[in-house]
Amino acid sequence: MKFTLVKDLNRDPLMRPLLGALLLFTFAFIIADLFNTASLIGLTYDDACVALYGDEENFMEPMMPVVLMETLHAAIFFTMMLLLTLSAIFARLCTHERLRLILINGVMLSAILSLAALPAALYAGELFIWVWLVMFWGWHMFALLMTLLSGWNLVRS
């Protein structure tokens, strides 16, 4: 996090390419995570219902709670580290204070709620699948926007 102390971050000869590469990886991670989640759980209400509760007609087993918890445990760690780094970069590169606060609050809250909504959907009912879907798409869109805006500010200078 020491890069937060560099004054002209987007003009620093070392930090500029490093942050650019990090943003590129972050962008790729967010896109890849969409495909990964699509294959594991699904990105629509019907797919997520089948993945979590199973489908007797098609002989599909429901997801075991321990498998879901293992997946979530790893996802929480990666999301936490990724969003902390992304929000630190965004806070440094975005000059518009209101936009900065809206996007950081948006991405963090939606990511936390999406991670909490999935086990809630398994135990407390299908309503939480909607919460998970909205929050999951929400944090990915916010994170993509933050990555693109940070990259734009880095390139523009």
Added chain:
Amino acid sequence: MAYVRSFNDPSFRVEPGAFMNAAYRLSIFYFALFALLLIGSAVLLHGMKIGYGVEELNRYYLGDTAAYVTAKSSEGVLKTAVPHLGGVGLFVMVSAHFFLFASPREKRRAKPLALLLIVTGMLNTLLPLLISAGAGYLIWLKLLSFTAFVFGSLWLLWLLCVVSFSGLVQRKCADVTIKPLAD
């Protein structure tokens, strides 16, 4: 004025907590919430896979012929230990390094906690390897280190929330404030 490149120069000092603006404090606050979810999921996962009692840990690692439970293999334990060796170290370092920006008093409170987390995190990750190799008497230590790591992490995160949230409420800070010391 030399500004950031001479940050390590002893003739410059950083005012404690001064350069952390609202956005950074928010990020740290949310990081603490994420970490709370991470610890909660770890505790639940431990309960689902292993259990919380000595008997259950014995059965999980050493097996139980009467209940047809096979002992955990070293390869199986290693498969869990490897990502945790990377993850636990990173988690403790990232969580505790935010106190670099806190006041000396908060730093003093965080240091022993961070050391406790490093020791208990390491024990909690490596002890299962020894237990599965036959050192069943270490199960108590494994359980103790897991409990200490969980409660130590919660305490550290509480301190982190206090530091970040109190800053948000009290004042809106400037981006960077590095002042030269008086001659």
